[in-house]
Amino acid sequence: MEKDRPREGIWIETGDAPPARRRSRAAFVKEHGSAIWRLFFIQSSRNERTMDALGFFSVVEPLLRQWTRPGEDAREIARRHLGHFNAGLYLSSAVAGVVVNMERKRARGEPVSSDRIERVKSALSSVLAARANYFFEGLLIPLGLTISSIFAIYDSYIGLVIFLALYNIYHFQSRIGGYCRGVELGEGVGGAFVARLFREERMLASCTAFASGVFAALLFVEARDAGGGGFLAWGAVAFAGSALLKKRLSFVWSVISLSFATALYLVVRGIVIARLR
Numbered sequence: 001m002e003k004d005r006p007r008e009g010i011w012i013e014t015g016d017a018p019p020a021r022r023r024s025r026a027a028f029v030k031e032h033g034s035a036i037w038r039l040f041f042i043q044s045s046r047n048e049r050t051m052d053a054l055g056f057f058s059v060v061e062p063l064l065r066q067w068t069r070p071g072e073d074a075r076e077i078a079r080r081h082l083g084h085f086n087a088g089l090y091l092s093s094a095v096a097g098v099v100v101n102m103e104r105k106r107a108r109g110e111p112v113s114s115d116r117i118e119r120v121k122s123a124l125s126s127v128l129a130a131r132a133n134y135f136f137e138g139l140l141i142p143l144g145l146t147i148s149s150i151f152a153i154y155d156s157y158i159g160l161v162i163f164l165a166l167y168n169i170y171h172f173q174s175r176i177g178g179y180c181r182g183v184e185l186g187e188g189v190g191g192a193f194v195a196r197l198f199r200e201e202r203m204l205a206s207c208t209a210f211a212s213g214v215f216a217a218l219l220f221v222e223a224r225d226a227g228g229g230g231f232l233a234w235g236a237v238a239f240a241g242s243a244l245l246k247k248r249l250s251f252v253w254s255v256i257s258l259s260f261a262t263a264l265y266l267v268v269r270g271i272v273i274a275r276l277r
Helices: 025-039 053-067 074-080 092-107 114-153 158-197 201-245 251-276
Strands: none
Touching (some): 053 074, 074 114, 092 114, 114 201
16 A cells, blocks of 8 residues: 555545646636536436436536547547436536546546546446435435524524535535546545545534434424424324324325324314314
């Protein structure tokens, strides 16, 4: 194992470009600014057959002419990058950066075959999509929404600002930072980049659990003040019902059924209270 490669967890970060080959940020933005902008629309042409292939092609299309070697048809490269592509929303940019890096090497005559590019593209798409989806959809977004809900109980918009700030810090790091690192490191972007990008994963998981507990406690108190003991009893029945329904119905139909039942309960309860008065 080489000593000059920084270690991150169980991964080794490879492919660092020599300082002599690194260019200024202005030159990088001039060359890749269009691709970075298009990355934000990569899912705008999603379809069942090729998923985000058209979006991915729109990202790399301005660079196709640079990758064409003498005597080679640019249409062959275009067809290759119009194939099935599904890397999710957040780290598809890193995959695009790796492909740009490898296609450049191939155009320079380095031993990088088109089959190898396809294999790396497919492998990274699956791995990075799974990791990013867990981080954003399983931790970050629930944490942000829970914080927003806590502040919403007290009629404050601060929670919404916190949610947007928290989400976009990692969102832009994933989109823009992922592409830049992919272009710089190529195949070496791997796990070390992701481990560093999501290094607060454990802390955010703890914060999500804590915020959920706080929100549940506040919701219990507010529900008691708003609807009394009867509403709390209904909440307990609804919770038990959700546990039973999930064995027979899908998650969506369980939510629909419980929402309808809760709405019906509130209407009947309101009518009964009005008549008793």
